Amino acid sequence: MDIDLSGRRALVTGSTAGIGYAIAKALGDLGATVAVNGRTAERVEAAVTALSHAAPKGRFVPAPGDVATAEGAAALRAALPEVDILVNNTGIFEPKPFFEIPDEDWQRFFEVNVLSGVRLSRAYAPGMVARGWGRVVFISSESALQIPVEMVHYGMTKTAQLAVARGLAETVAGTGVTVNSVLPGPTLSEGVAAFMQQMAAGVADPDLDAMGRAFIKEHRPTSLIGRLASPEEVANLVAYLCTPAASATSGAAVRVDGGVVRAIV
Incomplete structure (x- = not known):
């Protein structure tokens, strides 16, 4: 089974901690050069240092920037012109009753959780298509399928990610680029x-x-x-989807939810 990512360049957004950090480490363990992203240079540098010790087979480079804004995404693209693997992991959550969620919160959650991945996929996927190989993964949630009543605005964004990922997968069909969503369940991030x-x-x-x-x-x-679940358990699935071994998996919403969703497909 070909899971070697030597020579591949990856960008994992929101990778200074939690699931994103675990994904960056897993890709590094497979030999990739991983751009570590976060909003502050200080946290990014600290994560790069920690990852370099934790995954010596990989190479980790700093890629600070706020991908939740158009300006931040553009600046990141300028500093990092090409990647072979894009993991759209940046996300926020917040329990709040539906009737107390103002317009500003709906807009903020959509900007961070959805548009960040849209902008970066639009920036990087064409290069993958031109080179004939690439991987795009959206980190969604089981909340995309079972909207949590305590944070409807979060669930809405996770469902939107599934639609974007499937649409992008069909857009790049037959090019050697795969696009998938991963749906973690409750995770000890x-x-x-x-x-x-x-x-x-x-x-x-x-x-x-x-x-x-x-x-x-x-x-x-x-x-x-x-x-x-542990962040590492989620990262294991994401890393597999980023390898050559997963070449026949595209347009899928793959669950690593511990069986929370009561469905057989």
């Missing part, structure tokens, strides 16, 4: 860990695994694994 620690304020050394299992039991009872 840095952001989720911080959220749970806030919930356990006043508790010394909270047991995040136990808290995660309790969350799953109460809020995602259809989970088949009964726990939060």
